[in-house]
Amino acid sequence: MAAFESDPPAAADDILATLYQVILERKQLAEGEKSYVKSLYDKGLDKILGKIGEEATETAVAGKGGDPDEVIAEVADLFFHVLVLLGYYDLPPARVYDELRRRFGLSGLEEKASRGS
Incomplete structure (x- = not known):
């Protein structure tokens, strides 16, 4: 993903919202324009889900390994x-x-019961 054109926002939800907007822009690129994000959308939902599974596994491995920098890198992915x-x-x-x-302040058991499952 290319660097931001300006400084990225400081707040966590701002950076995620900003990154999301860039992702949506890349999703709409014309056929033939090169973008990693566009290539994921072009390959479809199964490819996106596969990447999430891959990154979740890499996050778990990094967590087991205990290197804080590796954990941060994998969680970012x-x-x-x-x-x-x-x-x-x-x-x-x-x-x-x-x-x-909505879930904040509920115990895990209360939250699960509120979903009815």
Whole structure:
């Protein structure tokens, strides 16, 4: 992914929202324009899901390895590919933030019971 044209925002939700907007722009590139994001969308949902699985596995391996820099790098890759999945469905990251806010303050058992599963 190319560097931002200006300085990236400081707040976590701002950087994720900004990155998401770039992902949506790349999703709309014309046929033949080169972009990693565009290539994922062109290959379809299974490719995107495969990348998420790959990055989740690499995150788990990094977590087991205990190198903080490696953990950060792999989580960043995982976040990126999750944003690509959200973009596939045109779901803004704010929807995830809202869900996390809804769950905040609930115990895990209370949250699970609220879903009815």
